[in-house]
Amino acid sequence: MSGSKLKMLAIALLAVLSLAGLPSAAHALDLSTAKAQGLVGERPDGMVGIVGQSTPQLRSLVEQVNSQRLERYRDIAAKQGVPAAQVQAITGDRLIQNAPAGSYVMDASGKWIRK
Numbered sequence: 001m002s003g004s005k006l007k008m009l010a011i012a013l014l015a016v017l018s019l020a021g022l023p024s025a026a027h028a029l030d031l032s033t034a035k036a037q038g039l040v041g042e043r044p045d046g047m048v049g050i051v052g053q054s055t056p057q058l059r060s061l062v063e064q065v066n067s068q069r070l071e072r073y074r075d076i077a078a079k080q081g082v083p084a085a086q087v088q089a090i091t092g093d094r095l096i097q098n099a100p101a102g103s104y105v106m107d108a109s110g111k112w113i114r115k
Contacts, residue, residue, distance in 0.1 A: 029057055031065055041104030041112055045085075046073060046092035051104045051112050 031048065034040040039058055040048045047066045050058050070084075073091065077084040096105040104112050 029061060031061065034058065034061060035099075035103055038102075038104055038114075041106060042092065042095045042099055043106040044089065044092045044096065044108060046088035046090075046095065049106060049112075 029039075031040070035048075038051060040062060041051050043049045047069060048062055050062055070088075073084045073087045077087045080087070099105050099115055101115050103115055105115055107113055
């Protein structure tokens with residue numbers, strides 16, 4: 001494996017691991033529950049999105065999670081000297097690959113699919 005591929009793999013691993021430690025939203029509905037219920041899913045850009053009908057509670061949850069993720073992506077990108085979009089894309093790919101069966105993920109065309 002080339003040095004650049006190893007660096008990208010390290011960036012992705014760091015991003016995925018750091019996202020696992022993000023605090024849950026202080027709402028009745030947390031990210032894990034929303035994913036398990038099929039209300040939100042992982043996107044290719046490393047963010048989460050609302051799969052079906054939106055509610056104020058879901059919008060608030062998604063905005064909070066995405067804000068935290070974006071901050072983390074920017075921090076990782078700055079430390080690694082790469083664009084944040086690159087960190088997002090690598091992490092998004094990993095999150096989609098590691099999403100459990102039955103959860104929703106967004107494909108490259110922007111369509112939600114159930115794994």
